[in-house]
Amino acid sequence: MDQLTWTPPSVEINGKAYQLRRLGIMDVLALGRIYASCQARQALQIHTLFKGEEVSVNMLGATLIGALPFEGDAIIKFLSSLIGVEAEDFKDPNKFPLGAELAIIGKLIEHEDVLAFFERVREIARSPAFARLTSSQKKSTGSKGKRDGQTPKS
Numbered sequence: 001m002d003q004l005t006w007t008p009p010s011v012e013i014n015g016k017a018y019q020l021r022r023l024g025i026m027d028v029l030a031l032g033r034i035y036a037s038c039q040a041r042q043a044l045q046i047h048t049l050f051k052g053e054e055v056s057v058n059m060l061g062a063t064l065i066g067a068l069p070f071e072g073d074a075i076i077k078f079l080s081s082l083i084g085v086e087a088e089d090f091k092d093p094n095k096f097p098l099g100a101e102l103a104i105i106g107k108l109i110e111h112e113d114v115l116a117f118f119e120r121v122r123e124i125a126r127s128p129a130f131a132r133l134t135s136s137q138k139k140s141t142g143s144k145g146k147r148d149g150q151t152p153k154s
Helices: 025-040 045-048 058-082 100-108 112-126 128-134
Strands: 011-013 015-021
Touching: 011 100, 025 045, 025 058, 112 128
Parallel strands: none
Antiparallel strands: 011 015
């Protein structure tokens, strides 16, 4: 993506337009921490992230919305940084009324950087090398002879 031709998405909140900034590796790390924290709480299932065709930008939006009750402060920090405002200002409902977070998430999933990132993730998820990494290496074998069938409890 050429820096000179990149146009940032913009979102209007409470009558004011905000441009979303470029995204980079630090954003992936921040979102990864949010996702991992929620997955540890079993609010989200990490295995759904890498199912080939299911990997989508919609998953990012659903993840952020689903993570709000668990990682609200981290999400506020992330979303406010996207539009270049302080997290404390973002918490002010007179400046950012209810629904502002959803408007930003909606624009985030349309962001050119996010679309490019998820296309690369889909490519990796479809690769034979990734399939080998995520599949079980050893097949389970059945019991034979006297050990066939139900075993007695100890």
